Amino acid sequence: MTEPRKINPWLKAALDLGPLVLFFVVFMRFRDQTVTLAGREYSGFIFATLVFVPVLVICTLALWRLTGRLSPMQIATLVLVVVFGGLSIWLNDPRFFKMKPTIIYLIFAALLGASLILRRNWLELVMSEALPMRAEGWRILTLRMTLLFLGLAIANEAVWRLMSETAWVNFKTFGLPAIMVVFFVANSRLFERYALPRDSE
Structure with missing residues (x-):
């Protein structure tokens, strides 16, 4: 590739x-x-x-x-x-655009869930250059990201249906990226525990 x-x-x-x-x-x-x-x-x-x-x-x-x-x-x-x-x-009609993150997160959750069932490291194919890890690390991260995307889908639905338009825009612009950053920071020990040695480059 x-x-x-x-x-x-x-x-x-x-x-x-x-x-x-x-x-x-x-x-x-x-x-x-x-x-x-x-x-x-x-x-x-x-x-x-x-x-x-x-x-x-x-x-x-x-x-x-x-x-x-x-x-x-x-x-x-x-x-x-x-x-x-x-x-x-x-x-x-703004509802279609507000539903878009929900659809994206459900698709990602489904793909990652399928990769666990099929025992395929699809996440590794996408992220291995940035995060070289052993297979067990990828399985744990895949499970956690599946749950994360399901949670984000539910959160997006709750915010756009129950809160104001401004609240949803703030959530999409700042909340969702912040959640992703916190997720990866919280998994830093996982990356360290299962890390593979990098090439000299």
Whole structure:
């Protein structure tokens, strides 16, 4: 498998996080307003989605062009954003875009759960370059990530159905990334315990 080309980490972070930050900024600016485009009225949330979708497409294509490869998670996210974001814009209904994280997390949970049942280290195929570990470590991490994605799916449903639109945007922009960071920090001992020795490079 061809290794991805290295790019400036600040540029990669901007391409990864830029669309989400832009969505947050546009939503906060227009959340209490109605935006009229081509004779149709859109809420601030739908307008932010309208900005977010093409920007994410451009940034993802730029990452592919610069690195020569996209991860399965990036591809799945792009497809679901285009589909569910497009439905929200077309039908002028924010519910589709709010359900998108739930669908993504359920898909990931199902794939990881299937890999445990089939005794395949699919997670290792995706993350082994960053986290070289023994097979037992990957099985434990796969189980924990399966439960994590199920929990995130439930949390996303609870927030968008029971709380305000602003609360959901804050949860998506800050809460979900923070949970992922805390999860990996909390598993640092697992990585150390089952780590494989790295090459001299």
